[in-house]
Amino acid sequence: MAGAAFVVRTMARRGLLVPGPPHRVLKQFGELHKWGFGLTGELRQAAARSPGRVAVIDEARGPVTYAELLDGSARLAAALPWTAGERVGVLCRNSAAMIETLIGATMIGADPVLINTGLSGAQLSAVIAAQDLKLIVHDDEFAGLLGDFPGAVPTSRLPALIAGCPLPWATPPPRPGRTIVLTSGTTGTPKGARRPTPGGFGPLCSIIDRIPLRAGVRVLISAPLFHTWGYAGLQIALALRATIVLRRRFNPADALETLTREKCTALIAVPVMIQNLMEVPDGPMPSLSVVAVSGSALPGGLATRFMDRYGDVLYNLYGSTEASWASIATPADMRAAPDTAGRPPHGTVVAVLDADGARVPPGTTGRLFVGNEMLFEGYTNGAAKELRNGLLATGDLGHVDRAGRVYIDGREDDMIVSGGENVFPSEVEGLLADLPGVREVAVVGVPDDEYGQRLAAYVVLHVEASLHADQIRDHVRQNRARFCVPRDIVFLPELPRNATGKVVKRELPR
Template sequence: MNDLAYTAKVAHRIGLLGLGNPLRLARAGMHLVKWGPALPSGLNAAAARFPEQTAIIDDAGEITYRDLVAEVNRVTAALKERGLQPGDSIAILSRNHRWMVIALVAIMQLGGRILLLNTMASRSQLTDLAEREGAELMIVDQEFLEVLADVPREKIVLGWADADAPEDLTTLSDLADGQPADGHRKPAKHGQIVIFTSGTTGLPKGARREEPKDLKPLLAFFGSIPYRANSTVVVAAPLFHSWGLLNFSFGLTTAPTYVLRRKFVPERVIEDIDRYRAKVLVVVPLMMQRMVDADPDVIARTDVSSLEITATSGSALAGDLALHFMDTFTDSIYNFYGATETGWVTIASPKDLRTAPGTAGSIPWRTTVKILDSDGREVPQGETGVIHVGNDMPFGGYTDGNTKTFADGLMNTGDLGYFDENELLFVAGRDDDMIISGGENVFPRELEDALIEHEAVRDVVVTGVDDEKWGQRLAAFVVLHDGSEASEPDLVEYARAQVAKFAVPKNVVFLDELPRNPTGKVMKRELPRI
């Protein structure tokens, strides 16, 4: 299919082409011309075409596109009145709800620099990041005030506020009250979003995400993940993470109804899919596992047959999780392999995951992926090397001035992998996760995928630790299902039957929970030392 036919097909499916009120279509087009492919254009265009459609369903109720845009414009005016200028840095520490969306779009309309903070960051991390990035203002949910005790109160505005909100703090709702709901001019400086990396081994790095220059990234994304116009989309993945934000911002083009909840409760997600006949669910793999393990009575009494897309990313799909999920719910998983810095690399469809479990999928439109050796030469099919990628999603570098390394014009992902004979990508693990034990190269993921399939194991991570005899050895940190029992010898013996001798763990440590961040990645620096 040539580029023109591809573009027409995808644009028609997501509602960019088709019949509609000509005046509303013209107004939507004017917003795209004014703002370019950015959050303000997506929201304003959706409101121009479908003003009375419900835009967001959250813990506060429902709000239409017309009312959402009006609130965004009021907050934009309030930020300007407060003296904030294009280029100023404004931090957001928030869960998923309308006020986070309002803050995101308002800051972009201002031309500000958004700092998306992780809700699980520590008090010292948040203080350090706010100072390092020069935050002029912090928009936060009330529940996070304790970890912001070191931040001056005059710099804080509440996004989500409870009934007992402190009287000395103002809210976004208070700021918006009485402000004009008129639209705003395009700012002199383009808005920017800084997403912080997971920080699994140290202080998170700020990764600048540039807004796309045209619609090509959007069309590549929707060509691989078949969103449809005006669908209901349950966004369970956090909006402060690149995966949740990508689906929300790109999804605006399709004028969906978003279901946002402040806390992830697997049974509530399943009930939301049933109640609202949701076609799309946006999650990270850990959420999928929790949904598979949800209350069987809830699974049995709900109907999730409407679910056509379960868009997942953020960490590897452990073991046969994709198959377990699809067997429990619907054949709907589209697994996105990528990173904050790279955008997407490959996307696996339900068919890919049925026929080749564990694959990271195939290469999307206008994306180049090569497997290179340490000298930057492409390796033969089937051989493992470092995954490199190039696409239309611009990476603006880290806020400390550093950037990723490149070879042959492609970005180094830091992951090792290979292509099979069907041109499907398989990821072996992080380049820096590989350990050498007794002279053998060992990747923790092989053992993780094996152990997670043990009937007693609910969660597991494997890492390398120093060993005088072997150089390094594998240690497995395991969480058991409630009521299940397994000993270290049990799991070591199980592993011997599943993996090569050099991949069998020398230690098994049992924990109540693994220290995971909201996107499901294990914070390895917080694991016990052994």
Template structure:
């Protein structure tokens, strides 16, 4: 019976995804030949390259991307991608090789994404927050054979083999270009702009996990489903031939996914190499952007500018803010929609399971902080510690996901736990009476204090509601009496001087006594990675001075 049910679900999901893609303009079923050709091309050169080729064919003179150096049309991105791919092939980097890119969000990163598929390379997208040791370890583990990188990261490459081919993707400093290192600008200006010979198959790409608990793992992706885009478009109405401002790092899942789907719809992408709250507002206003893609920390900093600064910019075109990467607190959810209107979409997923759920603006008004519902092709299940299925309202369980973007395993051969075809997310979740899902925290974040189970996220969200708290993290520390006690690290709101006892009383008035932090530690900034995730292991858990 299970196999029959799964077969029925697969057929249902396929037809549902087709309807979504047709309705949103991602495919045109009146041109079936063009659709079949696009699917075949994607399987050979990959989605990142295919969306650029499609744009160059359909609207060559339309703007594809804008960065601080100006705007490139789809035709220009297409030609420059060919030039980069041909140059790398000519340098001896063979199809099937893994190449790395260590770049901020700008044209160089997009060209690397597009060129890698055309040359048949597997592209490893490296984290711009890496330290030197981490970077070298990951490059060695992924068997990287060439590196494209921004000048500011030159020192990180010192541990790589001297004979590894290198290309500078962005140069803006005073240091001279190292001998033997070519620049992307030179390659695209002088290179062969014709399409390289088609590779035998798509090389794939590697997206690194956040690495909040250690060395980031590499999640490989080479299987391409034409319906993966439906996961996003089913719940987020991205425009066609509009403009998106993406400040969430494209080297990570969220920015990469929205860039790819949005580009397939002919949208222009505006990129900022470094996030700046007011410059983001200025970019939205200047380009009349309909879409902003960010992480919660970025939205918090934009709101911190205050209403006087925000109202200087005409944001009337803004219809969609996609947020993902870390937990969206109920307080931030409400503040964003109170400021920018009901335009917020809270996307939940992971590098491994792709998009699992998306909350739409009306759902966030109904239940601030929810991660919403599963889009088409995504199916959710909760399991207990004995791997038994959990049903019911407001019952917490381990979240597992099955969808149309299957995980192929980590590059070191490991994978995530799978039960009945559903893959573990590593998170705890529950569903409310309306079927909306809430993330309760990581299953390994649970703190046992005095025999009671506490998930830090619940306490963090409550403390974040306090008007004198700008940011907060809660961890467990050793305690002789209770085994573990709670310690809260608090970033005070601007011009505020919160009293520790007031914060404890705020928690005590709303939650059980055992959830009240024993320690309140004030710090200037919480350790977060480039995608906004809290790196708990960097918070001190030893005795307080």
């Protein structure tokens, strides 16, 4: 009963229980009962309740209503040569066509595989083989990567397929389509992680309880839709009957203009995007109430600077492709402790365990495990992640303070041992990120003949900045232990990042 009461309270607070025309409300909940809480069900409930509301503002197509989006998705479901149970690749930038493809696939019971637009040709070939893809819907710009792949369908063909389909798909499949999200691939070939379908309103309410997105919000989703966070933003937006604004590529000046022009009050992004927004000198100041980020580490100094400029509107979700979410930091959390990843939302458990699986005291670093109802269903290759008492290993090391706030100390496989001392590169990264003149920084461990391993820092400076290696070492020496001082300082014009903004550390020069 407590869970039901939480759901009702949260839905009421976020405007989801506002009365409407009885026939539309009945149809809305009927669609959810019939189709479930996946992408298809959420679109169908939104179209039933608010058919004339603008669902998507696409930079190429303009506004698309919920009724139009549903009609296009359903006709595409009937038109494309896909079948229930098969995996279908989706290689697209953010667009209404990508949403129609995703929903069309799940509507017939196929499993869409979200492909990172930044993959190399070799990685893409490996994904096609690993996921056994026979059909890939792709933006025209990626035709060269696919070569002579026989099942390639460019998005430029979709309007004709939709227009030529006489009857839209209208029958739920025996099994709902399951979306497969690829891991980032920063350390090798991306793996496919099967995302579960929500069983009710609980997962949505867990997020919007902490991140105050309301029904009908106008939101710019800048995070790539193929990424776990961008995809989650799409799920949330459809459930809220939001107006989703999309741009194919992120440009900070364009994003500020788009937010202002389209009267968006919310932005869903990855941390490097808000860093870039901070560097627009004279851009418009949109009226934002929520800026929600996830996908990579958010430096505490950046969080504070962003809120000083845009107000206390920043929310940071810590999670992963496999765990969905673990904690959410509100503006109040980050004002009190800028480096925190926040607190676990309703229905989520975060545990810090030692090597034997026992919980460690507050303030002690250990392995982070998380439990919630949206843990992934395993990798498509049959592999799984470690589970302890129903909690999933995140692969991160961290600690929890006495106030219940979670902190990420580093990846388990990133920690190095230098001269017998455990060193977390992310700790030094955070310190250097706040050094005036530093635009971005990555710190990694490298082999060392004397100490086993040592730290190397890769630094990108602001255009007008002038720092030398000894100043950077002195800053670390004054604020951290001797073994944290990076011996190697490499200045770069930019860090190698993938399409979701994560630093690809294997591409750093050695």
